Amino acid sequence: MLKPPFSRTIIHPPFSNPLRLNEPASDGPAISPTTSIRYTLPATIRHRNTLARIKDDPDKYYITELRTSRLDEIRSYLWLAGVPNCGRPLHRQQLLGREIIITEDPNEHLVWHQIRIFIKPLPIFLLDLDCWTRKICKSKQLHEPACGLLLSYAWLVRYESDLRIAHEKGLLPDFIHLATWTEFISEFLEHIDLQSLSGVSPRYQYGELRLSRLNKIYYITRFTWRDSVRGYMTTSTWYQDFFARNFAWLLAVFAFMSLGLSAMQVVLASTRNNWAFENASYGFSIAALFLAAGTVSVVLLIWAILFVYHLLSAQINNRQVMQERKRFADSRKEP
Numbered sequence: 001m002l003k004p005p006f007s008r009t010i011i012h013p014p015f016s017n018p019l020r021l022n023e024p025a026s027d028g029p030a031i032s033p034t035t036s037i038r039y040t041l042p043a044t045i046r047h048r049n050t051l052a053r054i055k056d057d058p059d060k061y062y063i064t065e066l067r068t069s070r071l072d073e074i075r076s077y078l079w080l081a082g083v084p085n086c087g088r089p090l091h092r093q094q095l096l097g098r099e100i101i102i103t104e105d106p107n108e109h110l111v112w113h114q115i116r117i118f119i120k121p122l123p124i125f126l127l128d129l130d131c132w133t134r135k136i137c138k139s140k141q142l143h144e145p146a147c148g149l150l151l152s153y154a155w156l157v158r159y160e161s162d163l164r165i166a167h168e169k170g171l172l173p174d175f176i177h178l179a180t181w182t183e184f185i186s187e188f189l190e191h192i193d194l195q196s197l198s199g200v201s202p203r204y205q206y207g208e209l210r211l212s213r214l215n216k217i218y219y220i221t222r223f224t225w226r227d228s229v230r231g232y233m234t235t236s237t238w239y240q241d242f243f244a245r246n247f248a249w250l251l252a253v254f255a256f257m258s259l260g261l262s263a264m265q266v267v268l269a270s271t272r273n274n275w276a277f278e279n280a281s282y283g284f285s286i287a288a289l290f291l292a293a294g295t296v297s298v299v300l301l302i303w304a305i306l307f308v309y310h311l312l313s314a315q316i317n318n319r320q321v322m323q324e325r326k327r328f329a330d331s332r333k334e335p
Contacts, residue, residue: 004132005191079318087207148204196329
């Protein structure tokens with residue numbers, strides 16, 4: 001039977017803690033054994049491009065908030081979009097120049113594109129022990145992504161600066177203080193096998209995922225017109241990014257073509273009155289053609305070598321990490 005990944009009262013005002021029942025946190029209010037997290041569910045959710053009322057099917061809300069079905073469908077290719085490591089903390093994201101963009105879709109959580117990273121605020125119900133007992137623990141399809149989402153916040157919020165950023169961006173509620181958060185995450189990690197990550201959904205076996213590669217994976221592996229055209233995720237600015245990204249190499253191609261055509265024009269138009277000048281022009285034009293072709297070939301060769309190197313390195317690293325995690329998981333099962 002599935003169990004919640006914590007059991008003690010730590011963050012105000014959630015669970016039950018016989019050791020700290022009425023003790024105040026070092027920087028937070030007193031904890032009462034009768035209080036519980038109060039949160040308001042939204043009136044509607046989006047389901048299959050239409051609005052659905054949550055009161056008609058409350059379980060659908062938890063599925064929408066937790067499950068990463070789009071990533072689970074391509075889980076065998078996720079190593080192409082990210083590495084099987086923990087994600088960077090929030091202060092590091094800002095250090096890399098990334099703008100934190102709020103998303104409520106768990107499929108977009110910790111997906112990054114250029115200078116933006118999409119992060120889903122932590123659902124308040126994940127701090128409610130009663131919700132885990134009544135809802136989440138009854139379904140493995142909810143329990144694994146819920147543990148994974150909490151694990152991702154163990155990556156994101158490690159220091160006081162991270163917690164401050166989380167409050168500023170609305171990722172965590174203001175009543176969470178550093179001391180209570182640290183103790184809560186410490187207990188949570190005691191219930192998670194960090195070596196094998198068993199009990200965590202496949203998506204959270206990886207940290208941050210690159211959107212451009214997720215799009216390419218969808219272009220190649222999905223066999224529907226919608227996925228082949230739109231990819232994994234698209235916005236109104238994607239066309240601008242597309243032309244900006246491809247203009248440079250298109251300009252280089254046209255420059256090489258112009259150089260080649262100019263050289264051939266010189267060869268064909270060489271005067272036959274001055275043999276020395278004609279031979280020099282002919283030789284220079286041929287040399288220019290070979291130089292242009294050689295430069296393009298070298299650039300393509302270097303690109304191919306780097307592509308194969310990074311592809312094989314990522315594949316080997318992913319295989320080694322997954323084998324090690326499987327070995328740890330198997331060792332836990334042995335009596």
